[in-house]
Amino acid sequence: MVTFTIDVERCKGCGLCIAHCPRKLLSLSPNLNSKGFHPVRISDPEQCTRCLNCTTMCPDVVISIT
Amino acid sequence: MSEKILMKGNEAVGEAAIYVGCRHYFGYPITPQNELTAYMARRMNEVGGTFIQSESEIAAISMVFGAASAGARTMTSSSGPGISLKQEGISYIAGAQLPCVIVNVMRGGPGLGNISAAQSDYFQATRGGGHGDYYTLVLAPYNVQEMFDLTLLAFHMADQYRMPALLLADGILGQMREPLILHRPDFPPLPPKTWAVGRMKDRPMNLISSIRLGEGRLEAHNHDLQRIYDEVRKNEVRFEETHTEDAEVLLVAFGTSARVCLGAVTEGRAQGLRIGLFRPITLWPFPSEALVRHAEKVRSILVVEMNMGQMVEDVRLAVEGRCPIHFHGRPGGGLPTTREVLEKVREGL
Amino acid sequence: MGWRYMAEIKKKLSAKKETSMPPSTQTHKRTFQRPKSLTDIPFRYCPGCGHGIVARVLAEVVDELGIREKTIGLAPVGCAIWLEDHFEWDMVGPAHGRGPAVATGIKRVLPDHVVLSYQGDGDLAAIGTAEMIHAANRGENITVIFVNNAVYGMTQGQMAPTSMIGQETTTTPGGRDAKRDGFPLRVCELLSSLEGAVYLTRTTITSPKHVRATKRAIRKAIELQMQGAGFTLVEVLSTCPTNWRMNPLQAMEWIEKEMVSYYPLGEIKGA
Numbered sequence: 001m002v003t004f005t006i007d008v009e010r011c012k013g014c015g016l017c018i019a020h021c022p023r024k025l026l027s028l029s030p031n032l033n034s035k036g037f038h039p040v041r042i043s044d045p046e047q048c049t050r051c052l053n054c055t056t057m058c059p060d061v062v063i064s065i066t
Numbered sequence: 067m068s069e070k071i072l073m074k075g076n077e078a079v080g081e082a083a084i085y086v087g088c089r090h091y092f093g094y095p096i097t098p099q100n101e102l103t104a105y106m107a108r109r110m111n112e113v114g115g116t117f118i119q120s121e122s123e124i125a126a127i128s129m130v131f132g133a134a135s136a137g138a139r140t141m142t143s144s145s146g147p148g149i150s151l152k153q154e155g156i157s158y159i160a161g162a163q164l165p166c167v168i169v170n171v172m173r174g175g176p177g178l179g180n181i182s183a184a185q186s187d188y189f190q191a192t193r194g195g196g197h198g199d200y201y202t203l204v205l206a207p208y209n210v211q212e213m214f215d216l217t218l219l220a221f222h223m224a225d226q227y228r229m230p231a232l233l234l235a236d237g238i239l240g241q242m243r244e245p246l247i248l249h250r251p252d253f254p255p256l257p258p259k260t261w262a263v264g265r266m267k268d269r270p271m272n273l274i275s276s277i278r279l280g281e282g283r284l285e286a287h288n289h290d291l292q293r294i295y296d297e298v299r300k301n302e303v304r305f306e307e308t309h310t311e312d313a314e315v316l317l318v319a320f321g322t323s324a325r326v327c328l329g330a331v332t333e334g335r336a337q338g339l340r341i342g343l344f345r346p347i348t349l350w351p352f353p354s355e356a357l358v359r360h361a362e363k364v365r366s367i368l369v370v371e372m373n374m375g376q377m378v379e380d381v382r383l384a385v386e387g388r389c390p391i392h393f394h395g396r397p398g399g400g401l402p403t404t405r406e407v408l409e410k411v412r413e414g415l
Numbered sequence: 416m417g418w419r420y421m422a423e424i425k426k427k428l429s430a431k432k433e434t435s436m437p438p439s440t441q442t443h444k445r446t447f448q449r450p451k452s453l454t455d456i457p458f459r460y461c462p463g464c465g466h467g468i469v470a471r472v473l474a475e476v477v478d479e480l481g482i483r484e485k486t487i488g489l490a491p492v493g494c495a496i497w498l499e500d501h502f503e504w505d506m507v508g509p510a511h512g513r514g515p516a517v518a519t520g521i522k523r524v525l526p527d528h529v530v531l532s533y534q535g536d537g538d539l540a541a542i543g544t545a546e547m548i549h550a551a552n553r554g555e556n557i558t559v560i561f562v563n564n565a566v567y568g569m570t571q572g573q574m575a576p577t578s579m580i581g582q583e584t585t586t587t588p589g590g591r592d593a594k595r596d597g598f599p600l601r602v603c604e605l606l607s608s609l610e611g612a613v614y615l616t617r618t619t620i621t622s623p624k625h626v627r628a629t630k631r632a633i634r635k636a637i638e639l640q641m642q643g644a645g646f647t648l649v650e651v652l653s654t655c656p657t658n659w660r661m662n663p664l665q666a667m668e669w670i671e672k673e674m675v676s677y678y679p680l681g682e683i684k685g686a
Binding site: 013 | 444445446447450460461623663
């Protein structure tokens, strides 16, 4: 089982994780976080292969995968 | 624990640093302090310390910044043009509240000037020197013994107050050879440098930095520094008086100028002139209060310097018009003579 | 704090061991959590800024090598300065460009510590050129993490020594002109003739593959420092989307299209 955690408040919506998700599971939320950014969200965590591309590309250590 | 030897002033500074545990010296060649750099190169080898001939004065003071950050007693030395280059680092060191010793063996300026002894960097030394709102401790030796003693003191005070200490000598003091008693100082113990970086064990991270961003942080820091400066002003003022008790004319001079004035006092007294010498040893903090007490008694004050009039401004600020203040200065490597001083004294009487 | 930190690492390692998975999926059981050497403070960098990636990778390496308590970092003037808030190891803030000289002073006092001088292009390759060259030439046993984003970021996007020919910056309106502004400076190549510099390598962060290569390079540089090999420098071609006037993805593409051909990736001087 994959625990995919997004620290919504740290996300600046840069989109680097989205571009590098091989399964296209990530997208920007239409909601805003308290800093005014559209944070990333995951559509189907069960589809995550733990490739860690998203955590590798994220400049803000938003995502953790356990 | 003490030994009497004959030594050059520049070397006495180096040996004093070794005596109080300075094992990290960083320097760059410039006359008239080269004996100190060479001495440290040799001695650091002998005592297992670090000597680096840096690529520039800026790098030397930056290395001092690094070594002081890591909690070491550290020193650099230079002369006017090099001290100007070091001002960047000195400002950062003051801002980051690091202890270190900087030696300025003064020569004439401005610019490249010449290599003769002068006292042309008094302004620079006593007003912080670099950018920002700070002071450095400024100690002014007047013989080889004091080159040694005040270097010991500079290290101690720098550690005690966590601020840079400047030894303000000149080319004559650096080059002259005099008998010197080497001795270990008897300073009270200092607290451990828990703020230093490295040797992290069961403690949160330490940060050595001079940047204070965020609303009010720098203002608070400036006030913190000021409180330390006030403490220094209260506790550390040092000066020496010779024949001041009945003086009608008070000479005020530091360093090599004070040596000349001491001669003038002896000669003048022999001729029946009632003159005395007030010699500031700390140029910052300046012994203003002691000077005021004299200003209320004497007919006039004569300030003698090897420049066009720098310390005389501090004397005026201290005295605030209580008595007339005269000035005699020889800039550009010129040395005041006892005859010149005594002529000026007679004018003041 | 130290023993607790070690205990946490041990717990994490043993937890990993206890997980039983079929062999086929075990290789995919990879995890990522915030490196212990990063503080909780969110990075202050602009969205998509490469500094965050490089800083995180650095923290990962320090964690993996278990050297946090022996590490001293330098966060000099420029956007690098924010890093003093982000690492759980001791930090020093040198004056602009003086990192390698300050690092020299630290390392000579604490030779058994790992000293990391994190520097930007303006800091390292313009105002700090002398300190960089001479620290390298002395073979100072320190590691420079050189973040080359071809612009002065903190001060709103002026030309850096590493700005590309034709690159628009606030001080090169109309683009950098070699006749007027000189040429982009290749730091690794410049240092490669110095005996004291033992490991000079250039990486980038434009893809997961490249970020992983950056991590390996940083790890190698630090390991060399731990062996006392001499001066090591990892140059990371990085992004400044804000001052490049691009979105983060365009910025990554710009590195690949414009920078990599001029700044070749890989070991410029190996060890």
